Amino acid sequence: MASKEKGTSPIKASPPINNPQRQEEGDNVILPDDTRGRYMFRKALEAVKTIPIEQVAAEYGEFKPQGPGQLRGRCIAPDHTDRTPSMTVYTDTGRWRCYGCGMRGDVVDLEEMAGRHLEAWTAVRALAERYGVELPTRPKRWHEWQSEKSRRHDAIRDVRARLYQRRLFRMFAADLERIEDPAEREEEARTTYADLHVLAYACAEWKAGR
Incomplete structure (x- = not known):
């Protein structure tokens, strides 16, 4: 993030505009969300810092030698309303x-500030x-492991949901x-059990997300 020198007035944050969205789940690009991700994020920073800073600056303003x-x-x-060139x-x-305002940084900080990004990753x-x-x-192999974890998660959720469905059904046994x-009792039992399916899965998802 662009730094600011002491003794200068603070710059208010601006709302983001035209920010690229984070990639959808399962995308192949590294996100800085774990130890491996943080390492790869640093590598991503190194990659984009090879971009000539003057080209990025020229996208947002006019700069002369x-x-x-x-x-x-x-x-x-x-x-920052800069009345005289101070950058x-x-x-x-x-x-x-x-x-003038004390802001400074590298090419990523420049993009993050001028492009009004909320975080460095979208600027990268x-x-x-x-x-x-x-x-x-x-x-x-990382994607393969994510798929396997998802499969195991779904299997556990299904077992838990069926368990909840049976337990909930017992609550209506007396009725x-x-x-x-x-014949009517059998039909009502079948309908009640089926109706509990959605609730049981909702309980299972809630349990998994705790």
């Missing part, structure tokens, strides 16, 4: 800094998509016994 390896322009922070982009180091995704950078992917006609 000012000395070797430097570009100067108005700050592109969404909530410098250092093309040789891939860094930037606004000497946006840069990778626009500049054709290939991000690290999960190995095939069913009061029906004198055997």
